[in-house]
Amino acid sequence: MSRVAVYPGTFDPVTNGHLDLAERGLRHFDRLVIAVLGNEEKRPLFSVDERIELLHEATHGWSGIEIESFDGLLVHFARRVGAQVILRGIRAASDFEYEMQMAMMNRKLEPELETVFLVPSEAYSYVSSRLVREVAKLGGEADRLVPPNVARALNAKLSRG
Amino acid sequence: MSRVAVYPGTFDPVTNGHLDLAERGLRHFDRLVIAVLGNEEKRPLFSVDERIELLHEATHGWSGIEIESFDGLLVHFARRVGAQVILRGIRAASDFEYEMQMAMMNRKLEPELETVFLVPSEAYSYVSSRLVREVAKLGGEADRLVPPNVARALNAKLSRG
Amino acid sequence: MSRVAVYPGTFDPVTNGHLDLAERGLRHFDRLVIAVLGNEEKRPLFSVDERIELLHEATHGWSGIEIESFDGLLVHFARRVGAQVILRGIRAASDFEYEMQMAMMNRKLEPELETVFLVPSEAYSYVSSRLVREVAKLGGEADRLVPPNVARALNAKLSRG
Amino acid sequence: MSRVAVYPGTFDPVTNGHLDLAERGLRHFDRLVIAVLGNEEKRPLFSVDERIELLHEATHGWSGIEIESFDGLLVHFARRVGAQVILRGIRAASDFEYEMQMAMMNRKLEPELETVFLVPSEAYSYVSSRLVREVAKLGGEADRLVPPNVARALNAKLSRG
Amino acid sequence: MSRVAVYPGTFDPVTNGHLDLAERGLRHFDRLVIAVLGNEEKRPLFSVDERIELLHEATHGWSGIEIESFDGLLVHFARRVGAQVILRGIRAASDFEYEMQMAMMNRKLEPELETVFLVPSEAYSYVSSRLVREVAKLGGEADRLVPPNVARALNAKLSRG
Amino acid sequence: MSRVAVYPGTFDPVTNGHLDLAERGLRHFDRLVIAVLGNEEKRPLFSVDERIELLHEATHGWSGIEIESFDGLLVHFARRVGAQVILRGIRAASDFEYEMQMAMMNRKLEPELETVFLVPSEAYSYVSSRLVREVAKLGGEADRLVPPNVARALNAKLSRG
Numbered sequence: 001m002s003r004v005a006v007y008p009g010t011f012d013p014v015t016n017g018h019l020d021l022a023e024r025g026l027r028h029f030d031r032l033v034i035a036v037l038g039n040e041e042k043r044p045l046f047s048v049d050e051r052i053e054l055l056h057e058a059t060h061g062w063s064g065i066e067i068e069s070f071d072g073l074l075v076h077f078a079r080r081v082g083a084q085v086i087l088r089g090i091r092a093a094s095d096f097e098y099e100m101q102m103a104m105m106n107r108k109l110e111p112e113l114e115t116v117f118l119v120p121s122e123a124y125s126y127v128s129s130r131l132v133r134e135v136a137k138l139g140g141e142a143d144r145l146v147p148p149n150v151a152r153a154l155n156a157k158l159s160r161g
Numbered sequence: 162m163s164r165v166a167v168y169p170g171t172f173d174p175v176t177n178g179h180l181d182l183a184e185r186g187l188r189h190f191d192r193l194v195i196a197v198l199g200n201e202e203k204r205p206l207f208s209v210d211e212r213i214e215l216l217h218e219a220t221h222g223w224s225g226i227e228i229e230s231f232d233g234l235l236v237h238f239a240r241r242v243g244a245q246v247i248l249r250g251i252r253a254a255s256d257f258e259y260e261m262q263m264a265m266m267n268r269k270l271e272p273e274l275e276t277v278f279l280v281p282s283e284a285y286s287y288v289s290s291r292l293v294r295e296v297a298k299l300g301g302e303a304d305r306l307v308p309p310n311v312a313r314a315l316n317a318k319l320s321r322g
Numbered sequence: 323m324s325r326v327a328v329y330p331g332t333f334d335p336v337t338n339g340h341l342d343l344a345e346r347g348l349r350h351f352d353r354l355v356i357a358v359l360g361n362e363e364k365r366p367l368f369s370v371d372e373r374i375e376l377l378h379e380a381t382h383g384w385s386g387i388e389i390e391s392f393d394g395l396l397v398h399f400a401r402r403v404g405a406q407v408i409l410r411g412i413r414a415a416s417d418f419e420y421e422m423q424m425a426m427m428n429r430k431l432e433p434e435l436e437t438v439f440l441v442p443s444e445a446y447s448y449v450s451s452r453l454v455r456e457v458a459k460l461g462g463e464a465d466r467l468v469p470p471n472v473a474r475a476l477n478a479k480l481s482r483g
Numbered sequence: 484m485s486r487v488a489v490y491p492g493t494f495d496p497v498t499n500g501h502l503d504l505a506e507r508g509l510r511h512f513d514r515l516v517i518a519v520l521g522n523e524e525k526r527p528l529f530s531v532d533e534r535i536e537l538l539h540e541a542t543h544g545w546s547g548i549e550i551e552s553f554d555g556l557l558v559h560f561a562r563r564v565g566a567q568v569i570l571r572g573i574r575a576a577s578d579f580e581y582e583m584q585m586a587m588m589n590r591k592l593e594p595e596l597e598t599v600f601l602v603p604s605e606a607y608s609y610v611s612s613r614l615v616r617e618v619a620k621l622g623g624e625a626d627r628l629v630p631p632n633v634a635r636a637l638n639a640k641l642s643r644g
Numbered sequence: 645m646s647r648v649a650v651y652p653g654t655f656d657p658v659t660n661g662h663l664d665l666a667e668r669g670l671r672h673f674d675r676l677v678i679a680v681l682g683n684e685e686k687r688p689l690f691s692v693d694e695r696i697e698l699l700h701e702a703t704h705g706w707s708g709i710e711i712e713s714f715d716g717l718l719v720h721f722a723r724r725v726g727a728q729v730i731l732r733g734i735r736a737a738s739d740f741e742y743e744m745q746m747a748m749m750n751r752k753l754e755p756e757l758e759t760v761f762l763v764p765s766e767a768y769s770y771v772s773s774r775l776v777r778e779v780a781k782l783g784g785e786a787d788r789l790v791p792p793n794v795a796r797a798l799n800a801k802l803s804r805g
Numbered sequence: 806m807s808r809v810a811v812y813p814g815t816f817d818p819v820t821n822g823h824l825d826l827a828e829r830g831l832r833h834f835d836r837l838v839i840a841v842l843g844n845e846e847k848r849p850l851f852s853v854d855e856r857i858e859l860l861h862e863a864t865h866g867w868s869g870i871e872i873e874s875f876d877g878l879l880v881h882f883a884r885r886v887g888a889q890v891i892l893r894g895i896r897a898a899s900d901f902e903y904e905m906q907m908a909m910m911n912r913k914l915e916p917e918l919e920t921v922f923l924v925p926s927e928a929y930s931y932v933s934s935r936l937v938r939e940v941a942k943l944g945g946e947a948d949r950l951v952p953p954n955v956a957r958a959l960n961a962k963l964s965r966g
Contacts, residue, residue, distance in 0.1 A: 003672070024758055028647070028729065073299040085672065090744075090761075092580045093737040093898050097253045100734075103763045104287035109301050114668055117734075117761035119747045122927050126587035138556040140592050164350070185436055189325070189407065234621040246350065251422075251439075254415040254737045258575045261412075264441045265609035270623050275346055278412075278439035280425045283766050395782040414902045415576045419736045426770035431784050444605050448909035460878040462914050486833070507919055511808070511890065568833065573905075573922075576898040583895075586924045597829055600895075600922035602908045717943040741897045748931035753945050 002030040005085040005116070006078045008070070010037050011051050012044040013150045014058055015132055017124030021089040022065065024118050031064050033081050038071045045133050045157065058147040075110035086115045091125050163191040166246040166277070167239045169231070171198050172212050173205040174311045175219055176293055178285030182250040183226065185279050192225050194242050199232045206294050206318065219308040236271035247276045252286045324352040327407040327438070328400045330392070332359050333373050334366040335472045336380055337454055339446030343411040344387065346440050353386050355403050360393045367455050367479065380469040397432035408437045413447050485513040488568040488599070489561045491553070493520050494534050495527040496633045497541055498615055500607030504572040505548065507601050514547050516564050521554045528616050528640065541630040558593035569598045574608050646674040649729040649760070650722045652714070654681050655695050656688040657794045658702055659776055661768030665733040666709065668762050675708050677725050682715045689777050689801065702791040719754035730759045735769050807835040810890040810921070811883045813875070815842050816856050817849040818955045819863055820937055822929030826894040827870065829923050836869050838886050843876045850938050850962065863952040880915035891920045896930050 005025055011018060011034070025032045034055055038048050046054065048069045055067045070077040078086060086106065090096050103115035127145050136142045136154040143151050166186055172179060172195070186193045195216055199209050207215065209230045216228045231238040239247060247267065251257050264276035288306050297303045297315040304312050327347055333340060333356070347354045356377055360370050368376065370391045377389045392399040400408060408428065412418050425437035449467045458464045458476040465473050488508055494501060494517070508515045517538055521531050529537065531552045538550045553560040561569060569589065573579050586598035610628050619625045619637040626634050649669055655662060655678070669676045678699055682692050690698065692713045699711045714721040722730060730750065734740050747759035771789045780786045780798040787795050810830055816823060816839070830837045839860055843853050851859065853874045860872045875882040883891060891911065895901050901922075908920035932950050941947045941959040948956050 028758065028760075073296065073301045076300070090740070092584075093740050094255055094577055094580045096734070096737050096740045097255045100763055101253075101287040101289070101292065104766055105292050105296065107763075108287075108305065109296065114672065114762065116672075117763075119744055119751075119759065119761075122748055122930050125927050125930060126584040126591075128584070131584065131588050135556065135588065135592065139559070140556045144591065189436065189438075234618065234623045237622070251418070254418050255577055257412070257415050257418045258577045261441055262575075262609040262611070262614065265444055266614050266618065268441075269609075269627065270618065275350065275440065277350075278441075279436065280422055280429075280439075283426055283769050286766050286769060395779065395784045398783070414906075416738055416899055416902045419738045423736075423770040423772070423775065427775050427779065430770075430788065431779065444608050447605050447608060448906040448913075450906070453906065453910050457878065457910065457914065461881070462878045466913065511919065511921075573901070576901050579895070579898050579901045583924055587927055590924075597833065597923065599833075600924075601919065602905055602912075602922075605909055717940065717945045720944070738899055741899045745897075745931040745933070745936065749936050749940065752931075752949065753940065 003028075003085070004031045004033065004081060004083040005029040005087045006033045006035050006074070006081060006083040007087040008035040008037060008074055008077075010039050010044065010129065011055060012039075012046055012129050013051060013132065013146060013153065014055050015124070015127050015129055015146050015150075016144075017089070017091075017120045017127040019058060019147060020121045020124055021087070021118055022059065023062075024120075025087045026062065026064055029064070029085070031066060032087070033083060034059075034065065034067045035074070035077055036067065036069045038069055046153070050153070054150050054153055057149045073109070075106050075113055078113055079110065084113065086113060088115060088117050089120045090117050091120060164189075164246070165192045165194065165242060165244040166190040166248045167194045167196050167235070167242065167244040168248040169196040169198060169235055169238075171200050171205065171290065172216060173200075173207055173290050174212060174293065174307060174314065175216050176285070176288050176290055176307050176311075177305075178250070178252075178281045178288040180219060180308060181282045181285055182248070182279055183220065184223075186248045187223065187225055190225070190246070192227060193248070194244060195220075195226065195228045196235070196238055197228065197230045199230055207314070211314070215311050215314055218310040234270070236267050236274055239274050240271065245274065247274060249276060249278050250281045251278050252281060325350075325407070326353045326355065326403060326405040327351040327409045328355045328357050328396070328403060328405040329409040330357040330359060330396055330399075332361050332366065332451065333377060334361075334368055334451050335373060335454065335468060335475065336377050337446070337449045337451055337468050337472075338466075339411065339413075339442045339449040341380060341469060342443045342446055343409070343440055344381065345384075346442075347409045348384065348386055351386070351407070353388060354409070355388045355390060355405060356381075357396070357399055358389065358391045360391055368475070372475070376472050376475055379471040395431070397428050397435055400435050401432065406435065408435060410437060410439050411442045412439050413442060486511075486568070487514045487516065487564060487566040488512040488570045489516045489518050489557070489564060489566040490570040491518040491520060491557055491560075493522050493527065493612065494538060495522075495529055495612050496534060496615065496629060496636065497538050498607070498610050498612055498629050498633075499627075500572070500574075500603045500610040502541060502630060503604045503607055504570070504601055505542065506545075507603075508570045509545065509547055512547070512568070514549060515570070516566065517542075517548065517550045518557070518560055519550065519552045521552055529636070533636070537633050537636055540632040556592070558589050558596055561596050562593065567596065569596060571598060571600050572603045573600050574603060647672075647729070648675045648677065648725060648727040649673040649731045650677045650679050650718070650725060650727040651731040652679040652681060652718055652721075654683050654688065654773065655699060656683075656690055656773050657695060657776065657790060657797065658699050659768070659771050659773055659790050659794075660788075661733070661735075661764045661771040663702060663791060664765045664768055665731070665762055666703065667706075668764075669731045670706065670708055673708070673729070675710060676731070677727060678703075678709065678711045679718070679721055680711065680713045682713055690797070694797070698794055698797055701793040717753070719750050719757055722757050723754065728757065730757060732759060732761050733764045734761050735764060808833075808890070809836045809838065809886060809888040810834040810892045811838045811840050811879070811886060811888040812892040813840040813842060813879050813882075815844050815849065815934065816860060817844075817851055817934050818856060818937065818951060818958065819860050820929070820932050820934055820951050820955075821949075822894070822896075822925045822932040824863060824952060825926045825929055826892070826923055827864065828867075829925075830892045831867065831869055834869070834890070836871060837892070838888060839864075839870065839872045840879070840882055841872065841874045843874055851958070855958070859955050859958055862954040878914070880911050880918055883918050884915065889918065891918060893920060893922050894925045895922050896925060
């Protein structure tokens with residue numbers, strides 16, 4: 001039986017912290033499905049299609065990775081792709097409490113699906129998509145926080161805006 | 162002198178966690194007034210009237226319970242109904258800090274009114290109205306998280322939506 | 323039926339924060355039993371008898387208060403004195419997690435006994451018996467942190483030491 | 484070389500907690516620049532100009548203080564005014580995690596700029612602009628939480644609304 | 645290649661929470677090695693040999709589980725048994741910060757070894773070996789918190805004491 | 806007037822995290838006094854004299870730094886060396902609550918002395934003296950966590966032990 005994990009998130013945009021976590025996940029699973037939450041009502045900076053494209057570029061050549069969008073209940077999506085595990089990163093104690101509530105809720109909805117937490121590299125402990133968007137909007141350099149293709153996309157998107 | 166507590170919240174909708182807490186509160190007070198915050202500008206899923214109706218059904222036959230809506234300052238409402246205590250549940254450390262700030266602010270506004278915290282049953286430690294709404298909107302079963310009348314109301318509301 | 327709460331602790335020594343909390347508790351219960359944990363193996367600064375004497379002096383003239391020592395399981399003590407409630411103060415989020423675990427454990431051992439949390443006055447948010455002992459041992463003035471009889475006892479105890 | 488710190492925030496409106504922190508900061512720096520974030524898209528209660536005016540009145544006669552608005556990246560503003568330090572207050576553990584992420588991000592953007600945290604007086608540990616606005620909107624007295632000119636401005640603003 | 649995880653701890657004694665976590669771990673690994681830290685200088689209630697025996701009894705018939713003692717550095721032990729993963733449970737935000745520091749330290753010492761966190765069932769969210777020992781010492785019933793063989797061993801050990 | 810800060814701690818032994826923090830502190834003060842707490846009753850790994858010697862070597866050539874031992878109340882020591890500021894590093898939310906209580910207590914004892922918090926580099930966010938001692942005792946390499954002279958001293962001390 002192959003081992004499959006889902007790594008869900010908004011990825012608006014993908015950061016070096018996300019990539020670090022996905023790479024760690026890949027070592028322990030046969031397939032890692034990055035699940036991009038549509039979330040259109042929250043007015044993301046990048047559309048789902050753009051976010052998926054940025055993820056494809058940033059993980060080019062990685063073996064075992066898949067990138068898909070999803071909209072409904074995460075546990076339904078996980079079942080559809082045959083996953084046994086939900087993968088999440090935690091950087092801070094305050095993250096943790098919300099993540100634990102989600103993990104318990106998802107366990108109630110689908111007892112066989114386990115949520116597994118990894119700690120990202122300390123080099124990315126403060127990097128979040130929200131901080132990246134804010135810095136980029138205000139004219140700061142987000143270069144070391146995101147992969148090069150995302151840095152270019154941020155510049156293009158925000159000079160157009 | 163009868164002892165009166167106010168249990169304030171949005172209750173959009175009432176969950177099994179709320180009912181567990183109210184039941185615990187009732188053992189220690191002569192009257193427990195559930196105070197439903199209007200909160201219409203935040204676009205609740207259920208109107209105040211619907212939320213009050215759901216609470217009435219779910220607490221049918223309980224002795225000493227009252228359900229009312231309120232809109233202004235909680236300490237004014239508490240004074241009006243003759244309460245000496247504000248009752249709140251806390252499930253997590255992150256809840257606690259916000260709750261403590263509210264408790265201190267309410268103490269400043271009305272020194273005689275004490276905020277009292279209870280811990281809900283661990284079976285409900287992860288249940289919140291927000292998680293219930295999200296699960297129900299996405300087609301998940303919220304049955305074990307809310308009383309039966311609320312489960313029916315969620316189905317009716319969301320199939321209509 | 324009279325309402326009885328137990329307020330357990332080591333009280334080595336009682337601080338102004340403890341007295342603030344006991345006073346708040348007294349407004350909501352007919353009897354408040356301060357339960358002094360023996361804890362002799364932890365080498366307290368004051369013996370149980372000294373701690374009880376300091377509490378008696380500091381609460382002199384308060385109506386409804388009792389002070390007793392206990393050694394076994396708190397829920398057994400609470401049953402013996404006829405209490406329905408365990409009273410605890412919480413000052414910080416980190417306190418809270420330990421307190422919540424104790425509350426859940428005590429609920430498992432004695433489901434009818436409820437743990438109730440109050441927030442001490444913000445003026446005492448940083449005062450603990452441990453800090454008071456450390457300050458006094460090192461020659462600092464703990465005057466504004468403890469009642470006058472405790473300040474005197476600290477001076478006497480530590481000049482003797 | 485003179486020592487300069489920036490104290491950034493929304494200050495909608497300035498509270499006694501902010502003033503306590505600014506006063507502490509002033510003792511350690513030659514110049515303290517209060518940097519008022521425009522933040523107009525979040526629909527503040529007071530406009531930037533009103534917030535600056537309220538700050539000028541509340542700090543009237545203080546030596547070494549300056550009040551300015553800013554909109555872009557905080558590290559750019561800090562460089563422009565010649566600051567070596569960003570000053571922030573922290574009241575609670577949950578504040579702290581967000582503040583630490585901001586501090587690390589700002590360090591990445593501008594390594595020479597250090598974020599320095601002070602603890603406000605415990606008398607203001609629960610006071611925030613958001614709580615002040617909510618209390619005032621609902622008809623509560625915010626008198627002891629804000630300086631007199633802000634209390635008057637809140638009354639004027641909200642009776643007009 | 646078989647997948648191997650180490651689940652380290654003191655297990656003094658093993659609780660239902662530990663067993664819940666080990667069972668979850670077993671679903672995702674081919675071998676799960678429970679690593680019992682000697683820790684004799686902390687004067688455990690049960691000796692290493694007793695703790696290992698209690699674990700053997702409690703996991704009797706489980707496939708893929710091994711129980712060993714270790715004393716040196718966890719990363720050395722993990723390498724020796726061929727593990728790619730350290731498994732840990734987290735129940736509370738305060739646990740998490742210490743666990744994250746350990747995870748980062750172990751990553752520094754052995755970059756290929758990943759620490760993976762799971763959340764125990766909410767039914768065991770408050771159960772710890774320390775609380776079990778304290779309750780049993782004071783004469784409380786720890787029956788529902790530990791497996792039956794541990795309950796018997798606690799009774800035997802403590803009536804002898 | 807020269808600006809003086811005290812940076813107190815046990816420093817058993819000094820780590821790269823401590824040195825990072827001291828270096829940051831030095832940029833903002835004319836003199837930084839590292840205050841080594843005797844703490845002999847806690848059986849430190851290195852004696853006060855050894856710890857001071859290790860600090861002297863590790864900060865060799867730094868301008869403005871002084872290293873002293875102290876035993877009594879920190880606020881008395883600070884007054885004696887003419888400090889206006891106590892410098893502390895915080896790495897995690899759980900650190901913060903204890904640090905805030907100490908800061909408030911020290912403010913009560915000496916209102917003119919301000920506690921100032923800095924965030925160490927994220928590269929050292931998980932490094933503590935305790936972890937360094939444990940790793941070294943168990944035979945791990947602490948090289949990248951401490952300066953070279955401390956790594957040598959750990960090896961010498963522990964092979965002797």
